[in-house]
Amino acid sequence: MTFRPALALLLALTVTCTYAQSAADLGAGGNRKAAVWPLKPTATQAQAAQLSARFLTRFHYDAQPLDDAMSAKIYKDYFKLLDSDKVFFTQQDMDKFAPLATKLDDAIWNQDLSAPFDIYNKFLERAVQRMTYARSLLKDGFSFDGNESYEYDRKNASWAKDDAALNALWRKRTMNDWLRLKLAGKSDDEIRKTLTKRYTNYIERLKQLDGEDAFQTFMTAYAETTDPHTDYLSPRQAENFAIQMKLSLEGIGAQLQARDDYTMIFSLVPGGPAEKSAKLKPGDRIVGVGQGDSGPIVDVIGWRLDDVVNLIRGKKDTTVRLEILPADAGPDGKHELISLVRKKVNIEESAAKKKIIDIKDGDVVRKIGVIDLPSFYSDFGARSEGDKDYRSATRDVAKLLGELKAAGVQGIIVDLRNNGGGSLAEADSMTGLFTGKGPAVQVRDARGQVDVQGADNAEPVWNGPLAVLVNRGTASASEIFSAAIQDYGRGLVIGTPTFGKGTVQTLIDLDRFSQNPEGKPQYGELKMTVQEFFRINGGSTQIKGVTPDLAFPNNGDDKDFGESTYDNALPWTHIAPADYKPEGDLKGYLPQLESLHAARVANSPSWKLMLDELAQYKTMRAKTTVSLNFAQRETERKQLDATQAGFRARQKAIDGSDDYLKDQDSSLDDGLDPGERSLKSELKQEQDAKKAPDAQLREAAHIVADEVGLLKTDPKLATDILPPGSDYLATVLAGADKPAAAASTAATH
Template sequence: MLPRIALVSLLVFAVSAAAAPTQPPLLKPTPAEAKAAYLSAQALTRFHYAPQPLDDAMSQKIFKAYFDALDGEKLFFTQADIDRFGAARTQLDDAIWNGDLAVPFAIFNLYEQRVVERLGYARGLLAKGFDFGVDESYDYDRKNAAWPKDDAEVNDLWRRRVKNDWLRLKLAGKNDADIRKTLDKRYANYLDRVQQLDAEDVFQTFMNAYATSTDPHTNYFGPRASQNFDIAMKLSLEGIGAVLERRDEYTQIREIVPGGPAAKSGKLHVGDRIVGVGQGTSGPITDVVGWRVDDVVELIRGPKDTTVRLEILPADAGVDGKHVNVALVRKKVSIEEQAAKKSIIEVKDGGAVRRIGVIDLPTFYQDFDARRRGDPEFKSATRDVARLLDELKQAKVDGVIVDLRNNGGGSLDEATRLTGLFIDKGPVVQRRAANGRIVEDDDTDPGMAWSGPLAVLVNRGSASASEIFAAAIQDYGRGLVIGEPTFGKGTVQNLANLDEMMGNEKPEYGELKMTTEEFFRIDGGSTQLRGVTPDIVFPKTVDAGDFGESSYDNALPWTQIAPAQYRKVADLSPLVPLLKQRHDARVARDPEWKLYLDELAAAQRAHDQTRVSLVYDVRERERKQTEAEQAAFKAREKALQQASAGAAGKSAAPAGVATAAKPASGSSDALVRIDDGLQPGERSLKTELAEEKAAEDARDVLLQEAAHILADEVDLVHADTRLAARVLPAQKSPID
């Protein structure tokens, strides 16, 4: 696994197999970074929700976290390397206070040296090949392993790793020549990614080792990362409207954003490679072949209404193909794939058809700067959802699902305001500061944008603001919570701009995203560690020990405070057992649900297998078993498709409407895939995009069942006016 700092680079150009790796230049800290470290320590020891002194004890935590960030799989450093810096275990606190970052940078420079050595050794093994009759194994999971004691032990680890990489490709049908070429390119790319890291990357990694040692959700952002975080929150930037990635030595266009300058020009296409960037109508073209993707992006972004010129190697041209020059005027571009979206599911049960509206909300976004400036049209998740609810009401839906699966949170203010769309008025969340002071965030706007049947769909990836919203909906009795228990993040982070603290106009110190409060449900309980338990629970797709707040060693404990003053708007207690009974009966006889459970079990078995044999015959037998299992899954899936098509006839749903009879597709591939031995970025872009499209188009079994559950509620309240009076808010609803 790459260190976290390397993830920003994506894929970079391959080093020639014949070229001997060169030692990268030694990186050194800047005076600005030394100052930023001191300012961060001041903030973390004074203003954090649970402040901890920056002392020898914290230094030891930072020491471990920094080495783990660089080499979490323990494949580069040896125990001798760790011992070499043993004195720093209790000295990193002094280094931060005194602005002397020589030791953290020395550790990184040694890391780079070890990467050169280990990958040079790995590439040297490729000429020799391997004996796959020797009875030995490779362990994928080395997070809790001991550091290799010496070079001999670490070389043996790499020998097994390379042997496994070779074996995976061999089992996928590659010949020896192709395997050597693929692996040599892979290791060269890895080496180059690490060698392109700069001082800002190193400093950010070290400071994050400190920040996350205080609690899991406190982070340091360098100036570049701070800009990207701001873009993610406001869902817009000023640029050309293209998603870029690294492939070999090129920056390649992966996606064209609809409505952006690139799309409107008609001159750029997915797969085009950017080889040069020029500023203005006549500025010189800078060759960007081999550059890090974020450095290329920095050249392309710029102020609105300014011109950027791109030198393009077209997607269908060879490496010696003719270049094309494209001039574009930068505009404000919305990142719509992270914005709220709507759809409608038609649930057919006997002669009745229930229309269930779905609002998919990937994040709780808000353009903070635009709101501060008083822009009445600032980007807001709540404003977008309110508009979508109006459209769903016009479409005469019977119920609404808010899909928060994998929504990791965002703006606390948006969570409060979004809850207000579904309740009249009242408290939404309680927050406790470090001094013990408790404040409430209230919805003060009267009325509801939607007062009919409501469900919130969650999973383990639903965190923070998602948990605030789901908990409030549950505590008010306003709607059902369906899915997996949520992440369990019950803390609030605020951004501390270090440049603003120092009155800097030019960003050079970065930002801290720092835990400053803990939030509590209006019933007084925290979501910390425990998350939100759904009213109707779906099968778990991930182990709590692998993902979620409980997987962190330094997570804050669960606590409780007094409930807020609030009044439930409805009482779902008589409804939930009836819905659960119908749900259990339906999925027990649903072959599609059974297929999903079987695929999930297969995926869990694959996840649990962390040690693999390096004997060809053993692995070939295991692969054939997996292929047979996947073939059986696909046969069952095909039978379901045919049955669905037969039941639905040839009639098609209206545009924008998904029916419960929509054929299943790609579901098994989404859980377990036959190993092709390749890593992300090594497959063709066309193949990767096709796989992503198939995953998007695959039938969403969980969402469909959630729609059935909400349709059951609609049926029950239609049939029983007394029940309807208890489970729906006390005002006219769309189903009356």
């Protein structure tokens, strides 16, 4: 196999710019039919591993040899993925595995994955043993009168010496599980039943892990050892990643969740076949799936969620039949058979959205538009096929900007908090919506060649006051956009320092380089770092991220979250600036905006509440151990309850409503794991989170409203700040403000 043509194809593939991969809405986690243990690697997996190594050692931006030194790093990361808390393996296990530390490179090059699979099989064995031991402790219960404590944050802990030491650790771990439920008001019988079910379900899920899971975990360890953002994607993960990027799939439009042995309808996607049928509702359990009008019904009770999803998804306009146990029926209730025709389903929940915040300023109200963008998505497939209506973040945002302009907004906020990135091309083109044609980012490849990329927009869509709201979760493509807006002086960046990811990845379809290019995908995809991007001013966002023009308080996550926390992150560097011309100078009004902001938040009950909640959050995060004494824990819980009650009372005094916190214990630990709460409770938590006040967004809107006010009173300042030829000066700034009495009564808080 020659790799020069491969490199040309590699660089022509889809380029993405993202720091993290989240699970697609419709297909991760859950249960699967029991696998046959011990797990064994397949020839295809061995070939995929070697093929990945060839790409990573030759074409990665920071290509490193796969040798004994790299093997040692993979070994360390593999165990971190399997047992990060060091609660399954003992030091005795680690001593036995130690000779393999320098053998994993050979396993890949020689297409013999028995060593990593041996490790994975031992992990499964140990995990089942631990859960079985924990379950055995439930019969007699525990006494909580002693002075023991449990260290739950074990990332820096040592391996337990032997089984006896590990048993001692698991006794405390199980005690804590019991105590959490006891503090939540559960009886001993209820606790014993809940924990028995929990540990039994965990064992069953372990038994359903298969060779694909083992291979995925090992390849993740290898990929992420090269750099933090290189990943291996199994065929199923690759499919889900594509869904994330294009925000659509072909199926029935239902979000599913694994509950015990059932696959349950968690929610329905608006406009999807499931919702339109009016035959399905949250809580319904899928017990069987059939293909077409007459295909046999396959019993899926006890299956893993992604296997059930695989049966339900399918080509557009084909039929799938679901055997349903209705939500309100018991285990022996009457089943119903429902036929649905699959359609293209758009996942609007993850698309760009808009809203308007009314800000009162003296006797006037200013309308500030907000665009919430969760990711820089794009339907690469539809675009490459020439579909003129392909879905993209830029297209959606441009449409929303037009709607906000028509509504008469006087300023715009682009909310990129927790936007982990996405398409590099989308970051470029979206910059153009606010700057017009010009460079947006510089990209350097492994050969040191720099390519200046930008937008082709002849004119910006919005040339009025602008702010970009960011936080630590703002990464990659989001940082490209934020940095460009900042470098052009086009708008304010508000919030906390961003993630600090300055690298670009490309997707390599390994099946295109295999012996089976036309068959069903089996080799997966490699998301590999091939470039580094730089700001148009020559600096890098790598490690340092984007520093806001106006800073908000951070929550302390920067110690554990961000590029600077990775041992193998590329260092910060810089290159020559691109040829660009700043459009504004924020120094002309930034001191005034900072002064107005400081004065306002100093007297803001909602801001003070946010600061106190942040302080409480930091205090809770700093703890690494808990007492196993009931009286002490009960005292701590009462103190926390009082603190949370105080927060709720203050919030009610601010906005007159606490509908999103009607359950007085909603913020306290109920002792339950995800999936153990009622469906109604979980849905309510999601709804409450959406309703919760957002002090930072509200304050950002105030800052933009301040900007509008300053520009209206100082035409020269407006000329210095806004882009040359801005139609904003002649339209919005020249117009009269609306009196406060005419303001919308539905202002967003």
